Amino acid sequence: VQGIPIQDGCILNKNPATGELISKVPITTNVEEIVEKAHDAFLPWSTTTSAQERIELLKKGLEEIKSISTELAPLITQEMGKPLLEAQGEVEGVADKDEYFQILQDALQPIQHNSSTVIRQALGVVVILSPWNFPADEILLLALPALASGNTVIVKPSEVTPETGRMVVESMAKYLPTNVLQVAQGDGSVGAALVGNTSVKMVCMTGSSATGKKILSTAAPQLKRCVLELGGKDPMIVFDSADLEKAAHDAVAYSLSNSGQVCCSIERIYVADAVHDEFCKVVSEKFAPNFKVGNGMEMENLVGPLVSTTQKEHVEAHVQDAIDKGAELLYQSSVPEDAPEGSSFFPVTVLSNVQRGMRPVKS
Known part of the structure; x- marks a missing residue:
């Protein structure tokens, strides 16, 4: 989806700020074997250990993972571009x-309904197809409940952030029985092989609607x-009774977090006619200029690169489509001259x- 190059059976893992090669990550070719190992590990894991x-x-x-945070946060920035401060967060x-964990523990307790007891049972092998925008945390938000419930898990990280995914999975797997948690x-094509395997009982994915349909x-x-x-x-609505300073600040901050590459970031703003011009002025003259674009490893930069050149071309096309159809360009920052x-x-x-x-509104 992001146009990540594959060469000689390896993902060419590149830094979106520099274009430099970070690593060559071998593509998993033994998907059936990995699933079989997860399947074999399921019963011992689910039946001989309690939820606690x-x-x-x-x-x-x-x-x-906490002990390697000083390695993990910069790796996130290098692989997908978000500012280091956001990666540290x-x-x-x-x-x-x-x-x-407390929520998980409570949810896994048997529930009594009069003379009936409801008990949650593990399903088996769970596949997680994790995204690149939060490449560490999103793995865990899906893997932790699956594992706590007694399932075995295979994580396929986004091909944009393979090393981050590997580091998270391997750190967790150190304390788990063999093959309870694996990475592919x-x-x-690897994701499709995992999803289609009949021994996989559940699939969890964060990503595009098109991939979800498949x-x-x-x-x-x-x-x-x-x-x-x-x-x-996601829309933001600004009424004529709004605090325009706060609304403008939030509009910019929550549009540009993670370079706007968040499923719940602000993607369009509807402003009441009575305050429209003033709101636009505050956004474009007071707050937007504070967000410097540059390499996320440099702390003064609040906006890193987009995740890939494919994503950049996608955004360029959206902006140009709007301008061609009559949208007004109020502000545009600089980007690093030596990029x-x-x-x-x-x-x-x-x-x-x-x-x-216009494309920024409809897609």
Whole structure:
């Protein structure tokens, strides 16, 4: 989807800020073997350990991730571009899951209804297709409940962030029985092989609606359970009674977090006529210029590159479509003048008079 090159059976893992090669990651070719190992590990894991014992092992895995946070956060920035401060925040969130574990523990307890007792049972092998925008935390938000419930898990990280995914999975797996948690690397073809395997009982994916439809079409004949968190088109509405300073600040901050590459980021703004011009002025003159675009490893940069050159071309096409159809360009920042070939920086851009039928509104 992101145009990540594959060469000689390896993902060419590149830094979107520099275009430099980070690593060559071999694509998993033994998908059936990995699934079989997960299947064989399922019964011992689900029947010989209690939910509490499993949760305690998972907590040890999170402590392991916490111990490598100074390596993990920069790796996230290098692989997908988000500013280091945001990557550090993600890693801190990864390690802080006490409340989450309490919710899991409570949910796994038997529930008594008069003379009936409801008991949750593990399904078997669960496949997680994790996204690149939160490449560490999103793995755990899906893997922790699956593992605590007694399932075995195979994680296929996004091909954009393979090393981050590997580091998270291997850190957790240190404290788990062999083959309870595994990683598979590759592009959509590896994901499709995992989804289609009849020994896989559940698929969890965060990503595009198009990919979600493909997963559902494969899972349906097997009545395979799916958890899909797909893309949205989130609006912000500014009424004439709003605090314009706060609204403008939030509009910019929550549009540009993670370079706007968040499923719940602000993607379009509807402003009451009475305050429209003032709101646009505050956004474009006061707040947007504060967000400097550059390499996320440099702390003064609040907006990193887009995740790939494919994503950059996609955004460029959206902006140009709107301008060609009459949208007004209110502000556009600079990008690093010395940006190397293969980098994917895109300027902070503010458009007004954006109408239905323009790509930034409808897709």
